[in-house]
Amino acid sequence: MENLTDHAYGEMVKKASPPSKSFRDIPLAFLIGGGICTLGHFFISQYERWGVSEEIASPAGLITLIFLAVLLTGLGVYDKMAKVGGGGSLVPITGFANAVAAPALEFKSEGMILGLGAKMFLIVGPVIVYGVASGVIYGLILYLFKLY
């Protein structure tokens, strides 16, 4: 045991530690995330095909996904999907919509105002805060240095 080489020790550690879930998690996130984005892309192209201007087709596609995500959250399907999809169901806009709808539904029992109304922003509140703030900082830089 005393003459254990670094390599042999590394092998022992590898054997003793539990197998990483990442081999499964990361491809699954890729598949589910890619799938959601492909579906959204389909909605956007479909709206354009129906003659909606490009400027509106893209947000309309996002809104469609938001609607579906809220519906699936209410039916309890999105949370099940999130257990498999991980980052794949968190990072797309549907994850944002789920983060609005899930606490709103869960905390409804604590009242319409401080339950549903306030807890709705439990997770997305910070996202809006830092997203808007970084936009304002970017705008100030553009304005002050005349970069626009």
Place this chain on the structure above:
Amino acid sequence: MEVFWEYAKAFLVGGAICAVGQVLIDYTKLTPARILVTFVVLGVALGGLGVYQPLVEWAGGGASIPLTGWGNAIARGTREAVAEKGIYGVLSGGLTISAAGVAAAIFFGLMGALVFRPKEK
């Protein structure tokens, strides 16, 4: 074939951005809220540097649907508003461009919470 390639690009880019989120979940202790904040701020930064918009033009929904796409939209909206309205645009640009999406999430979220019953955990 062209349509297939268009959707393949959306799938690959969207999947890759989400895989980055999964790497953060697996290898850091970032909570979902922190990951979402990171993605939006990163999107504003990449959008501000002009790197992200070409990706949106190349991959469509693959780049605009992940939350980095919202950050990019905030940057684009701010830039356009500053060019058009000066210092007022600094404050108005980011939310103006995202108004419909944010309103949709809030309104549908409220309706969903009213219509459905919470599930047993």
